[in-house]
Amino acid sequence: MKKFAVFGNPVAHSVSPTIHQMFARSCGEDIDYIKIEAPLDGFAKAIADFFEDKDAVGCNVTVPFKQQAYALATQLNQEARAAQAVNTLYKHPEGKLHGYNTDGIGLVADLLAHGAQLKGQKVLLIGAGGAARGVIHPLLAAGVSTLVITNRTQERAQEIVDSFQQEQLVSLTNQKLDKFTPDIIINSTSASLNQQLPSIQNVKFEQCQIAYDMVYGKAPTIFMEHAKQQGSSLALDGLGMLVEQAAAAFTIWTEKKPETRPVVTALREAL
Structure with a gap:
């Protein structure tokens, strides 16, 4: 049986095992997928121990270990190199660890699934942390005409641009x-988790087709509600991105492309 895991600290809240088991059933795969809470100072050893098992194929990596996973990988996809972070590891048959970042791939896939036209669009990205860095390359690759980053500490945003x-x-x-009228606005901060808005006093939502909050919950986030009140046509949360980035990882590991919308629906109903 192929074995997989998600590494994080904390990791008990992760729904990755549920997502990947649903993918596996739909694709005819028999897998074992567990959660592993690695010690903050013991991630590399935990990864090495996991991959000692001959049946271990790959793993997902969440906070706070994405930069350490990036350092462990011997080969990186373009998105991981750009983000300087890895959320998916795959043990190549030759034994080397290949690192991928599928976060931005997941975001783009979810936007497209909701009818977004990315080519030639003006996009505003709020926040300059790891979540923001991870989606920049896929957004640019999708053909956006302008990608503006804004952050409370502007120096961090400029560092990413540079x-x-x-x-x-x-x-x-x-x-x-x-003075900027974006077609799509993406909140990469975690402010909504604390029922707060990021610094968006001057953001213009009037021409916004999609306002996207990377976090998600049972109810629409405070950012989604604000966006709708300010004139955004559609407001989405990050549940679809979570499922789509997982699907990209599943395809890397198994070469099978799972259906994602039924999984999003099932997770939404379980919230």
Whole structure:
């Protein structure tokens, strides 16, 4: 039986085993998928111990270990190199660990599933942490015309812009956002988890087709509600992104492409 795991600390809340078991059933795979809470100072050993099992194929990696997973991988996909973080590890038959970042792939897939037209669109990305960095390359690859990053600490946003060196990618202070009319607005911060809005006083939602919050919950997030009140046509949370990034990992491991929408629906009903 193929064995998989999700590594994090904490990790008890993870729904990854549920998602991947649903994928496996739909694709005719028999898998074992567990949660492993690695010690904060023992991630590398925990990974090595897991992959000592000849049946271990791959694993997902969540906070706070994505940068350590990036360092462990001997081969990286373009998204992982750009994000400098890995959320998916795959043990190649030759024995080397291949690292991938599927977060941005998941975001783009979920946006497309909801009818978004990304090519030629103006996108505002709120936040400059790891979640933001992980989605930049896939958004640029999807053909957005402009990707603006804004952050409470603007220096962090500019650091990301400088590291990517792409002319479509720029940073703007909150004060200058009133002159930018985005088609899509993405909140990569975790502010909604604390029932707070990020610094968006000057963000213009009037022409926004989709406002996307990367976090999710049983009810619409405070960011989603604000976006709708300010004129956004559609507001989405990050549950679909979670499932789509998992699907990309599942395909890397098994070469099978699972259906994602039934899984999103099932998870939504269970919230």
